[in-house]
Amino acid sequence: MKPFAYARPGSVAEAVRDVTAEPNAVFLAGGTNLVDHLKLGVARPELVVDVRTLTSREVSDLPDGGIRVGASVTNSELAADRRVRERYPVLAQALLSGATGQLRNVATTGGNPLQRTRCVYFQDVTTACNKREPGSGCSAVGGYTRYHAVLGVPAALPDATAPETCTATHPSDMAVALAALDAQVQVLGPAGARTVPFVDLHRLPGDDPSRDTVLEHGELITAIDLPPLPAGVRSAYRKVRDRASYAFALVSVAAVVAVEDGQVADVRIALGGVAHKPWRATRAEQALSGRPATVDSYRAAVAAELAGAQPQPGIDGGNGFKIPLLTRALVATLRDLTPEA
Amino acid sequence: MSNSSTSGVGSVGAQPVPARPSTMDAEISLRVDGEVRRLTVDTRTTLLDLLRERLGNTSPKKGCDHGQCGACTVLLDGERALTCLALAVAYDGAEITTADGLAPEGELHPVQQAFLDRDAFQCGYCTPGQICSAVGVLDEVGRGWPSHVTEDLTADVSVDTALTHDEVAERMSGNLCRCAAYVNIVPAVQQAGGVQA
Ligand SMILES: Cc1cc2nc3c(=O)[nH]c(=O)nc-3n(C[C@H](O)[C@H](O)[C@H](O)COP(=O)(O)OP(=O)(O)OC[C@H]3O[C@@H](n4cnc5c(N)ncnc54)[C@H](O)[C@@H]3O)c2cc1C
Ligand code: FES
Numbered sequence: 001m002k003p004f005a006y007a008r009p010g011s012v013a014e015a016v017r018d019v020t021a022e023p024n025a026v027f028l029a030g031g032t033n034l035v036d037h038l039k040l041g042v043a044r045p046e047l048v049v050d051v052r053t054l055t056s057r058e059v060s061d062l063p064d065g066g067i068r069v070g071a072s073v074t075n076s077e078l079a080a081d082r083r084v085r086e087r088y089p090v091l092a093q094a095l096l097s098g099a100t101g102q103l104r105n106v107a108t109t110g111g112n113p114l115q116r117t118r119c120v121y122f123q124d125v126t127t128a129c130n131k132r133e134p135g136s137g138c139s140a141v142g143g144y145t146r147y148h149a150v151l152g153v154p155a156a157l158p159d160a161t162a163p164e165t166c167t168a169t170h171p172s173d174m175a176v177a178l179a180a181l182d183a184q185v186q187v188l189g190p191a192g193a194r195t196v197p198f199v200d201l202h203r204l205p206g207d208d209p210s211r212d213t214v215l216e217h218g219e220l221i222t223a224i225d226l227p228p229l230p231a232g233v234r235s236a237y238r239k240v241r242d243r244a245s246y247a248f249a250l251v252s253v254a255a256v257v258a259v260e261d262g263q264v265a266d267v268r269i270a271l272g273g274v275a276h277k278p279w280r281a282t283r284a285e286q287a288l289s290g291r292p293a294t295v296d297s298y299r300a301a302v303a304a305e306l307a308g309a310q311p312q313p314g315i316d317g318g319n320g321f322k323i324p325l326l327t328r329a330l331v332a333t334l335r336d337l338t339p340e341a
Numbered sequence: 342m343s344n345s346s347t348s349g350v351g352s353v354g355a356q357p358v359p360a361r362p363s364t365m366d367a368e369i370s371l372r373v374d375g376e377v378r379r380l381t382v383d384t385r386t387t388l389l390d391l392l393r394e395r396l397g398n399t400s401p402k403k404g405c406d407h408g409q410c411g412a413c414t415v416l417l418d419g420e421r422a423l424t425c426l427a428l429a430v431a432y433d434g435a436e437i438t439t440a441d442g443l444a445p446e447g448e449l450h451p452v453q454q455a456f457l458d459r460d461a462f463q464c465g466y467c468t469p470g471q472i473c474s475a476v477g478v479l480d481e482v483g484r485g486w487p488s489h490v491t492e493d494l495t496a497d498v499s500v501d502t503a504l505t506h507d508e509v510a511e512r513m514s515g516n517l518c519r520c521a522a523y524v525n526i527v528p529a530v531q532q533a534g535g536v537q538a
């Protein structure tokens with residue numbers, strides 16, 4: 001591991017100032033992703049600024065009926081919170097499906113959505129990876145693609161040598177639920193505070209796959225807000241993986257839905273394991289809105305969403321299996337949420 | 342790294358530190374198995390290496406060193422956590438209990454006794470981590486925490502509902518056992534939790 005300096009300043013404002021002043025500085029929260037990357041040589045900071053004891057560890061009620069989750073609230077605490085279990089089950093389920101008890105006890109609300117891809121090439125510093133080393137190429141082209149993207153992949157790709165190529169997926173379960181819940185991210189940066197809609201936090205690779213999010217250097221997540229949900233809304237998270245527990249998602253679905261008189265009145269869907277970011281399925285939502293809450297509608301909605309999907313070939317057989325898998329997972333999730341339909 | 346500042350780095354919580362501190366060493370203090378230990382650590386030192394290499398406490402094991410196996414599990418400020426992904430410098434002032442310190446000298450913690458009664462290990466390499474994790478699981482159940490397999494998230498969680506076979510298997514899933522002693526580990530955790538298995 002490359003040597004680094006460690007700092008735990010007295011306030012979040014000082015933490016922002018310290019990271020901003022050092023181009024090669026990073027924030028540290030629970031460390032379950034960052035420390036791994038320090039060991040692997042994926043992260044090589046000069047300075048590590050610890051914010052775990054600086055940002056809030058409280059879940060508080062907001063005047064609009066929503067809740068505010070401090071960035072240092074652990075994944076375990078959040079999943080156990082009564083308000084989350086009763087009002088936002090999709091989030092409790094997503095959190096509980098992620099990692100393990102030991103990891104969730106340490107992983108934080110700020111750190112979880114900012115964890116980086118589990119792409120094997122990103123994590124292996126001996127291979128080419130545009131995300132880890134911009135311009136070096138992408139080893140996933142024709143490599144292992146089981147955990148890679150099928151949505152949001154630029155049409156001209158895959159080209160292993162192009163600097164834009166990246167088919168990595170975002171690995172967080174929590175983030176998929178937050179995308180479906182229209183969460184809002186409270187950010188403090190060198191230029192002051194701002195609010196970023198969670199659906200806009202993560203990026204597609206675009207011309208710079210090294211950037212996972214729209215956050216600028218020195219910007220700190222201080223809290224994540226969950227808006228209140230309309231009455232009658234139900235929500236759930238379904239994760240499909242290689243074994244029953246303790247594995248990252250091959251595909252996952254977060255759905256928030258309300259049915260009135262047999263019609264879909266309100267629907268929000270986000271997909272995990274399929275894109276560079278938690279994928280808000282707006283095409284499926286449009287196809288469903290105001291339609292009869294039936295399995296036929298659900299199938300049509302998935303088809304609309306996946307029309308532009310681009311499965312990647314690979315030495316492991318490729319990831320075309322994600323299309324039928326996602327179709328079944330999404331239809332089943334919506335069907336379970338609308339038993340009256 | 343070149344810097345003229347001489348301030349200490351992250352030694353005590355509330356001290357502001359310069360953006361480019363001068364040293365990669367930090368002085369920290371921990372309470373390990375009831376004993377206060379003060380030491381100077383390289384900022385790169387994990388709690389696991391500190392416990393094993395600096396303090397000679399080899400009960401937490403290094404299985405993977407990447408958060409994947411659970412062999413390094415201890416109780417960190419009362420909650421089960423992995424020591425291989427924790428920087429020691431970030432836990433200045435923390436209270437750590439390892440499998441070695443769960444019970445007073447010469448005695449066994451109920452979870453340790455249950456592992457013996459149920460023959461819940463073979464080579465024993467994963468066992469200290471399993472035991473600390475099980476202590477954490479029982480505490481989490483006591484606090485009413487649900488798990489991924491909890492049927493109704495809005496219902497109260499208690500020993501009666503949360504120590505079924507499937508619940509224990511899910512809650513303990515972060516502790517891998519290369520010898521596959523799982524069939525006896527689950528009943529051991531249930532016994533320690535006061536559930537007849
Ligand atoms: C074996 C294993 C299995 C796992 N399985 C799953 C799984 O199934 N599902 C899942 O979702 N996750 C899984 N994880 C990942 C785990 O959930 C993340 O590592 C964890 O949530 C990261 O949170 P942290 O607080 O430890 O972040 P850190 O490791 O401290 O930080 C992560 C990143 O975020 C930045 N950061 C942290 N806090 C802030 C902040 N407040 N503002 C700005 N930047 C910040 C850091 O600089 C760093 O780049 C697994 C991890 C391991 C090791
Ligand atoms: S050594 Fe820490 S989890 Fe394997």
Ligand code: FES
Nearest residue numbers: 463465518519520
């Ligand atoms: S008893 Fe041998 S690894 Fe678990």
